Each structure stands twice: as structure tokens, then as C-alpha cells.
Amino acid sequence: MSLRLGDTAPDFEQDSSIGPIRFHDWLGQSWGVLFSHPADFTPVCTTELGLTAKLADEFAKRNVKTIALSVDSAESHQGWIKDINETQAANVGFPILADGNRKVAELYDMIHPNASTTVTVRSLFVIDPAKKVRLIITYPASTGRNFDEVLRVIDSLQLTDNHQVATPGNWKPGDDVVIVPSLKDEEVIRQKFPKGYTTLRPYLRMTPQPDRK
Incomplete structure (x- = not known):
């Protein structure tokens, strides 16, 4: 069965580029971004992992840990990381799961027969500290992921978890928000x-972002 928003993110133990990882223990009290790739040494994913590495400080500011997944081996990952660092002027410091037995891919429904019966599609999951799935893309x-959008959604989730607001279309941090x-x-x-707030309709009330000075 496919994962849905609000489901508990499945726990697992799997090898990785930094050694075995038990997912829930590794995540601890952090938020997490788990994102999959069809295979090592693929061009679009090489750019994505380089970008993720460059955004390490942005993820850290939001208490987010990143972890990638590919069906290739941990040894293969080491060679790929070398390529990523050299071609993207990056320093990959996050783990890449070595999911050769497709255990994690099956748990997270990352293999879609319409795309491929053997390798993972390019899925991304945002998981909160309670281990709940909060975003699935x-x-x-052919299309590289927009990590600015991933960070924007995390900002929205963290804001709306702490205040009784929602974020409108195209919202960016600092913009007005909607009172629920x-x-x-x-x-x-x-x-x-x-x-203060502005009532446009009884159901549509706008207010400045409450956690901004």
C-alpha cells in the first residue's frame, strides 16, 4: 500500500555510504528529507545531490537531516560521491542508502512499474520529528527537483505547526499568512x-507572519 500524508514513515536498517543506518534512530528528533534516485552516476541526480550538499547549512538551520537512496552498492556510492564533489564543486556529507535488495524502495513505494520494474523513481519525502510523512513529491x-520548493514547504510546515495559520499560494517566508x-x-x-489582520472574506483573513519581527 502506498504511503499517505500523516502515515508513520517506515523504519528500516540498511547499509549506506557511511555504514549501516537504522532510520528512526538516525533521524532522532530532527526533520528528515529522504529522496531516491534510479541509479548512481546518473546526470540529473548528480546535480541534485551536489545542490543538496551546498544547501547543508540551510537544512541545518531548519533542523533537517538529508538522506539519499540508490539501488547501487555503498562502494559504488563512494565513486559517485567523488564525481559529485568534483563536478558540482560540492562536499557531500549526508548518507546515500545502498538499497540493492530494494527493501527501502518497497517500504516507500519507490518502484513504479509504469516507469521501471527494477529501479526507483525519483521520489522525495519530508518526515517530521514524530516520524510522520508530511510531504511526498x-x-x-527528465526534471530535476526544486530544492528551493522543498525548503519553502518545510518552512511552511514548521510555521503552521506552531501557529494557527496556513500559507497561501506562492507564499515565501516573510509574506502574509492565512488565519485558519x-x-x-x-x-x-x-x-x-x-x-492585526485583514478580513477579505469571513473565511479569508490575512495576517503578517507571526514569528517575524
Whole structure:
């Protein structure tokens, strides 16, 4: 059965480029980004892993650990990491799972017969510290992932977990946000959102992002 938003991310133990990893223990109290690749030494994925490495500080600021997956061996991963670092001017410091037996791929429904019966599609999962799946994106082989969008969604998830708001279309950190419709008591709203709010419709109330000065 496919994973859905809100499901518990399956735990597993698997070899990786840094040695065996038990996923939930490795994740600890961090958020996680788990993203899969069809194979080592593939061009689009080489650029993606290089970009992920360059964004290490951005992920760290958000308490996010990144972990990639390919069906090739940990030894093959080491050669690929060397290529990534050299061609992308990067320093890959995150692990790449060696999923040769497809154990993790099967747990996370990463093998889609319409694309391939043997290798993983390019899926990405955002997992919160409670080990719940919060975002699932699957990309076609020809299109590189937008990691600015991944960071944007993580920012939205972390903001909306802590405040009774939602983020509108094309929201970026610092933009106004939406007060959730379930919050109806005006006195409570004024207390929660001292910067004020604008009522465009009873169900559409905009307020400055509450955790920004």
C-alpha cells in the first residue's frame, strides 16, 4: 500500500555510504528529507545531490537531516560521491542508502512499474520529528527537483505547526499568512495575532507572519 500524508514513515536498517543506518534512530528528533534516485552516476541526480550538499547549512538551520537512496552498492556510492564533489564543486556529507535488495524502495513505494520494474523513481519525502510523512513529491526522470520548493514547504510546515495559520499560494517566508478558518473567537485572534489582520472574506483573513519581527 502506498504511503499517505500523516502515515508513520517506515523504519528500516540498511547499509549506506557511511555504514549501516537504522532510520528512526538516525533521524532522532530532527526533520528528515529522504529522496531516491534510479541509479548512481546518473546526470540529473548528480546535480541534485551536489545542490543538496551546498544547501547543508540551510537544512541545518531548519533542523533537517538529508538522506539519499540508490539501488547501487555503498562502494559504488563512494565513486559517485567523488564525481559529485568534483563536478558540482560540492562536499557531500549526508548518507546515500545502498538499497540493492530494494527493501527501502518497497517500504516507500519507490518502484513504479509504469516507469521501471527494477529501479526507483525519483521520489522525495519530508518526515517530521514524530516520524510522520508530511510531504511526498515524485518527479519524472527528465526534471530535476526544486530544492528551493522543498525548503519553502518545510518552512511552511514548521510555521503552521506552531501557529494557527496556513500559507497561501506562492507564499515565501516573510509574506502574509492565512488565519485558519476554525479560529473564530475575535478576542483570541487579537491575542494570537497582535500585528492585526485583514478580513477579505469571513473565511479569508490575512495576517503578517507571526514569528517575524
